[in-house]
Amino acid sequence: MKDFAKLFSDLDETNKTSEKVSILKDYFMFVSDADKISTLALFTGRKPKRQINSTLIKTWAMELAHIPVWLFEESYQVVGDLGETIALLLPEPMGSQNKSLTDWIAEINSLSTLGESEKKAWLLDAWDSMDRQERFVFNKILTGSFRVGVSHSLIVKALAELSGLEASVLTHRIMGNWDPAVFSFHDLMQEQDASEDISRPYPFCLAYPVQETSDQVKSAEDMETALGSPDQWQAEWKWDGIRAQVIFRGGEIFIWSRGEDLVTDKFPELHRFISELPDGTVLDGEAICFSGNCPLPFNVLQTRIGRKNLTKKIMADSPMAFIAYDCLELEGDDIRSMPLRYRRSIVERIHAENAHQDIFKLSEVVSFNSWQELYDLRLRAREHVAEGFMLKRSESVYQTGRKRGDWWKWKVDPLTVDAVMVYAQKGHGRRADLYTDYTFAVWDGDKLVPVAKAYSGLTDKEINQVDHYVKRNTLEKFGPVRTVKPGLVFEIGFEGINASSRHKSGVALRFPRILRWRHDKKIEEADHIEALKAMLA
Amino acid sequence: MAQALLQFNDKGIYCAAGDFYIDPWKPVDRAVITHAHSDHARWGHKHYLAHHLSREVMYYRLGDISLETMEYGESTTINGVQVSFYPAGHIVGSAQVRVEYKGEVWVASGDYKLEDDGLSAPFEPVKCHTFISECTFGMPVYKWRPQAEIFSGINDWWRLNAEEGRTTVIAGYSLGKAQRIMQGLDLSIGSIYLHGVIANTNEALERNGIRLPPAERITADFKREQARGGIVICPPSAVGSPWMRKFPSVSFGYCSGWMAIRGAKRRRAADRGFVLSDHADWDGLIEAIGATECESVCLTHGSTASFSRYLRELGYDAFEAETHYGVEDDEAGETKVEEAV
Ligand SMILES: [Zn+2]
Numbered sequence: 038m039k040d041f042a043k044l045f046s047d048l049d050e051t052n053k054t055s056e057k058v059s060i061l062k063d064y065f066m067f068v069s070d071a072d073k074i075s076t077l078a079l080f081t082g083r084k085p086k087r088q089i090n091s092t093l094i095k096t097w098a099m100e101l102a103h104i105p106v107w108l109f110e111e112s113y114q115v116v117g118d119l120g121e122t123i124a125l126l127l128p129e130p131m132g133s134q135n136k137s138l139t140d141w142i143a144e145i146n147s148l149s150t151l152g153e154s155e156k157k158a159w160l161l162d163a164w165d166s167m168d169r170q171e172r173f174v175f176n177k178i179l180t181g182s183f184r185v186g187v188s189h190s191l192i193v194k195a196l197a198e199l200s201g202l203e204a205s206v207l208t209h210r211i212m213g214n215w216d217p218a219v220f221s222f223h224d225l226m227q228e229q230d231a232s233e234d235i236s237r238p239y240p241f242c243l244a245y246p247v248q249e250t251s252d253q254v255k256s257a258e259d260m261e262t263a264l265g266s267p268d269q270w271q272a273e274w275k276w277d278g279i280r281a282q283v284i285f286r287g288g289e290i291f292i293w294s295r296g297e298d299l300v301t302d303k304f305p306e307l308h309r310f311i312s313e314l315p316d317g318t319v320l321d322g323e324a325i326c327f328s329g330n331c332p333l334p335f336n337v338l339q340t341r342i343g344r345k346n347l348t349k350k351i352m353a354d355s356p357m358a359f360i361a362y363d364c365l366e367l368e369g370d371d372i373r374s375m376p377l378r379y380r381r382s383i384v385e386r387i388h389a390e391n392a393h394q395d396i397f398k399l400s401e402v403v404s405f406n407s408w409q410e411l412y413d414l415r416l417r418a419r420e421h422v423a424e425g426f427m428l429k430r431s432e433s434v435y436q437t438g439r440k441r442g443d444w445w446k447w448k449v450d451p452l453t454v455d456a457v458m459v460y461a462q463k464g465h466g467r468r469a470d471l472y473t474d475y476t477f478a479v480w481d482g483d484k485l486v487p488v489a490k491a492y493s494g495l496t497d498k499e500i501n502q503v504d505h506y507v508k509r510n511t512l513e514k515f516g517p518v519r520t521v522k523p524g525l526v527f528e529i530g531f532e533g534i535n536a537s538s539r540h541k542s543g544v545a546l547r548f549p550r551i552l553r554w555r556h557d558k559k560i561e562e563a564d565h566i567e568a569l570k571a572m573l574a
Numbered sequence: 575m576a577q578a579l580l581q582f583n584d585k586g587i588y589c590a591a592g593d594f595y596i597d598p599w600k601p602v603d604r605a606v607i608t609h610a611h612s613d614h615a616r617w618g619h620k621h622y623l624a625h626h627l628s629r630e631v632m633y634y635r636l637g638d639i640s641l642e643t644m645e646y647g648e649s650t651t652i653n654g655v656q657v658s659f660y661p662a663g664h665i666v667g668s669a670q671v672r673v674e675y676k677g678e679v680w681v682a683s684g685d686y687k688l689e690d691d692g693l694s695a696p697f698e699p700v701k702c703h704t705f706i707s708e709c710t711f712g713m714p715v716y717k718w719r720p721q722a723e724i725f726s727g728i729n730d731w732w733r734l735n736a737e738e739g740r741t742t743v744i745a746g747y748s749l750g751k752a753q754r755i756m757q758g759l760d761l762s763i764g765s766i767y768l769h770g771v772i773a774n775t776n777e778a779l780e781r782n783g784i785r786l787p788p789a790e791r792i793t794a795d796f797k798r799e800q801a802r803g804g805i806v807i808c809p810p811s812a813v814g815s816p817w818m819r820k821f822p823s824v825s826f827g828y829c830s831g832w833m834a835i836r837g838a839k840r841r842r843a844a845d846r847g848f849v850l851s852d853h854a855d856w857d858g859l860i861e862a863i864g865a866t867e868c869e870s871v872c873l874t875h876g877s878t879a880s881f882s883r884y885l886r887e888l889g890y891d892a893f894e895a896e897t898h899y900g901v902e903d904d905e906a907g908e909t910k911v912e913e914a915v
């Protein structure tokens with residue numbers, strides 16, 4: 038555990054990719070194979086099952102730290118992370134320990150057979166043997182919230198340099214459905230992998246945005262300059278669903294979401310078409326709600342995500358479909374290195390041969406002769422319930438991860454409103470000591486009604502200035518929230534708007550974020566609620 | 575009793591009986607200053623009273639002011655109110671201000687810490703009825719490690735960087751933190767180079783008789799390559815500036831109590847965060863307040879709401895005061911003063 042805690046803090050202490058890779062390499066070289074696989078499991082999101090609920094962990098930590106509940110909650114507010122809060126609050130340890138990461142994970146897994154008081158004794162003992170950094174990492178594992186700021190591609194890079202295996206081969210192997218309890222490091226590194234896991238997805242190819250939020254809007258000429266002639270490009274609507282890979286191998290169905298979660302059971306309606314795909318097919322596409330021939334907004338899909346039980350009603354309210362746009366595997370052969378125009382013809386064929394076109398859709402290719410034409414079409418993306426366009430180079434192979442050049446997303450410009458900051462709250466984690474989370478309001482007659490909460494979009498310098506304003510212009514404090522004297526106007530961008538009876542304003546904005554600080558506007562010049570309501574239609 | 579001996583009004587901490595202010599944030603006639611940090615020693619007052627080790631820094635920062643100085647333990651009488659200074663251990667020249675009138679004693683702490691940093695006179699608790707205490711780090715998650723441990727971390731990091739031919743850059747506030755870092759560095763590793771603002775501050779301190787380790791000022795014609803293997807100390811405002819980016823292969827560390835929290839460190843995009851503070855930590859605050867044997871505590875800086883609630887649960891008459899402190903202090907936000915110099 039010491040090595041692992043040290044690895045975690047070493048990785049935390051550098052922002053440089055090359056150093057992260059060399060830290061990982063040193064670590065992998067040094068620790069046992071069992072710890073290697075345990076580490077890999079944690080780093081790829083394969084956490085041990087949670088054996089003690091957070092409420093109990095919190096209660097025992099408060100007891101040990103001798104602090105009241107409210108103070109614990111406020112400390113948590115300051116720190117922004119439960120595992121870290123507990124690590125900071127606990128008294129100095131009396132002992133020390135030398136167990137490996139694998140040992141600790143085994144202990145955590147064996148807790149399921151213990152009663153509550155035994156669990157408590159075990160946990161207090163564990164805490165008492167660890168320093169702050171060990172406790173932090175341990176708490177994160179224990180509470181099932183372990184995350185690390187290291188991408189899979191870095192881990193793969195380190196392992197590839199160590200083993201001499203191809204990065205793409207390793208990437209493919211560490212995705213998929215392996216269990217750290219039975220999968221050994223040897224299995225991972227084996228040159229010939231006879232028993233390839235049939236569930237294993239391919240790493241998703243990700244697109245770069247054509248324009249960052251802060252950029253100027255890209256004109257048709259800009260696109261011509263950046264991407265060249267339009268005839269090398271395939272344009273498709275960018276759908277607002279869940280990116281997913283559909284796999285049919287050996288008669289079995291698997292659906293993976295982009296977060297590398299196996300979501301086969303979340304979309305039972307889709308199984309019907311998948312089971313009739315040719316054996317050894319992998320499709321890339323979008324799982325999305327559809328009504329008749331029309332895609333539904335994301336918030337419909339959102340109602341079913343995260344539900345443990347899919348009731349009949351939920352399934353009826355959020356009818357699913359899959360829009361396919363690429364084929365990665367055909368009859369068991371990896372065809373990712375074939376050009377897109379070829380893969381496209383395969384998707385079209387597979388689609389045409391499938392009997393379930395009510396749920397199996399094909400992502401339409403939007404034809405265009407000039408960037409100006411596409412630019413104009415893009416302005417009407419919302420009518421198609423799309424977020425903009427995906428642009429893919431016709432000759433491109435299917436890349437691993439996010440590589441610049443072949444795939445671009447060209448989103449519609451966000452809807453905007455000028456709103457006044459009325460509440461501020463301290464940030465979590467990264468910005469725990471500053472007021473960074475704001476609530477914005479628009480005019481309703483002569484009153485300001487809150488319409489959005491947003492935190493991203495300002496520079497560090499601007500955040501400091503806003504923080505300064507908040508501290509000097511507080512009207513009231515409610516716990517961590519301050520009511521701020523209206524004075525600052527911001528342009529808020531958002532992706533969509535829905536009527537909402539739960540909000541005082543009667544509307545709910547989707548993905549609100551700060552586009553810029555309108556220093557030039559007085560609060561009287563902020564927008565009125567009528568302007569937002571007009572967007573509802 | 576008609577009126578509290580010290581009150582918070584829109585200009586600062588006011589003593590009506592003596593007609594003077596402590597650390598006022600708006601211009602007043604007579605200001606008693608706890609220490610030379612910009613949120614406490616502001617520009618524009620007619621007369622200043624401060625500890626004599628604050629003298630040169632205050633002249634340097636505030637120009638030609640009318641300044642009277644006093645030693646720790648010494649006292650003076652202002653309109654019948656007795657005013658005396660006691661060490662606060664925060665930075666060189668930092669004082670707690672003890673105010674006594676008709677048998678009632680108030681102490682305004684300014685900023686303070688309990689650990690002896692070897693530069694400023696160590697904190698001394700002063701018995702009083704009411705204690706005006708800072709609580710910048712008044713949350714139980716803030717618990718400092720001994721400074722020796724922090725310095726050995728800094729020196730290890732510097733040594734490793736030096737071996738690998740990197741330039742070590744460390745950021746800390748120009749008054750207080752910078753000198754404390756200098757004092758803790760192992761000079762067998764390499765040389766110290768100073769940002770101009772820190773070099774100026776050091777010269778002011780040296781005019782006041784403070785002795786500091788040898789260091790070189792980074793001037794306009796300084797050859798940046800020379801800093802390889804050395805350590806550069808700069809104020810937080812220089813972080814990420816073109817000035818800093820010009821050094822060859824920089825490893826950058828940040829020294830502040832806020833570094834105790836992982837998120838705060840990541841926000842500053844520091845390679846390393848060192849938890850070194852010139853303010854008292856949670857245990858330090860509680861210990862210091864206890865040692866004053868006070869009945870009432872009035873809280874300024876930072877987590878005043880939570881900390882006063884906790885003190886009330888411990889049985890103190892504790893309340894928060896609305897002040898303008900902490901905004902430009904070393905650890906509560908990075909400064910305007912720094913940029914102006
Ligand atoms: Zn200070």
Ligand SMILES: [Zn+2]
Nearest residue numbers: 685899900903
């Ligand atoms: Zn201060």
